Each structure stands twice: as structure tokens, then as C-alpha cells.
Amino acid sequence: MPTITLTVNHPAGLHARPAAEFVKTAAAFPCNITVRNITDDKPAVNAKSILSVLTLGVHQGYEIEVNAEGDQAQEALQAISDLIKNNFGET
């Protein structure tokens, strides 16, 4: 099953707008997507649930692991990777 590891560089980490953008991106794909906070070693949660993503407590500089299974899994991971590498559309 396809998995990628990413570093969140946004100053706010995965909260508020970055968290909303992350969930919005994940929810656009039909596959199951989970995300895990590697830095704090927490269990994986549903990447399409904003409350679940907020409970991960991902601060700036933290590493996350994103896993996708099912239809368009590769495309979903690509979209999430682009979002985070582009710092959620902020410069």
C-alpha cells in the first residue's frame, strides 16, 4: 500500500487553514487515506476527518506519514505531497 513521508513546514503546523486544506485535499479522493504523526509516534487517523487531523498535534517541522489505499491512491498521495511541499499555497 502506497505510503509517503512528509515534513510540515508551515509555522502553524497542521492546524486551522493548513489542516482544513489537508482534509479538503484528502476528501477529494475516493480511496481510504490515513495520516500519522511520526515525530510524536501517534496512531494513524482518518485524513478526511478534520477533528482527527487536529488531534494529531502536528507542529512546524514535524514529520507525518500518509497512507492511501484504493482508487486513485497514487494521485491522492501526489496531491497531498504537492500541497505540503507548496506550504499549503502560502509562500
Added chain:
Amino acid sequence: MLAELLEPDAILLHYPAQDAEDVVRQLSQKLFAKGYVHESFADAALHREAELPTGLVLDGKVNAAIPHTDVDHVIRPAVALATLSKPVIFRHMIDPTEEVPVQIVFLLALDQPKSQVAMLQEVASILQDAVIIERMMEADSVSDIIALLQR
């Protein structure tokens, strides 16, 4: 952290809010009166809510909103809370075109971006607990609310 930051004088229970703006202004005023935030906080929180809404759909009977704003408007960190006697409309955090009828509001006044993440984490975990939310909605006293959050 939440139980410590929750200001007892900024808890409104079964508040009959006119609309979302009314709740945010009432709670902001309580925090302003206690010296936690600048007077600009209410306008700033409403402005942010219009641009980046914070309505959240919960699994239980009621939905929540977690308005907050830039750290510049905050003097000392605090959290204000309202349970509402009838729902008011907030916009959905993920899809701002969607209306969310909200009956529980956590207004977060935090002075560091990093503490915002930690607080959102704690508030989100409470919001996922349908039993606690139901008990908070039923609570008739500030001490009941604080006891529920001191888990």
C-alpha cells in the same frame, strides 16, 4: 490545559444567542473585561471567521465552532465557552459554502501559534467525545463544566 485556561467568568450556559456574531461578541467581551484580550479581539475573530470559518460537524446531536484569531489581539491566553439554547449558523471549516447549525462554541484566545496547535488538539479530542459534549450541553453550572473538562 483546557480546564486551566477556561475562564469561569467567560462561560455562558444555555445562552439564547441571536446569531454567530452575538456569541463571538459576548464571549470576547467577557475575556476583554477580565483583561485577557484587546478590545480589537471581537472584530478580529469575526473577520477571521468570515475568511476561515471554524464550524465543525460532530458525530453527536450538536455541532461546534472554535473561533479564534491572530495572537496580536491577545494579552494573556484564555478560553471562553458558550452552550446555546438554540443553534446558530456558522460556516463549515472544510467547505465554507456549507452552513453548520452550532450549539457549542469554544472561543480560543491564545498568545502563541504553538499553543494554538496544542489547544486545537485538546479541543478536537473533546469534540470527538459525544458523551462529554452531551453532558456539557446539559450542564447548568460552571463547576459542572470544569469538572467535565478535568479528565
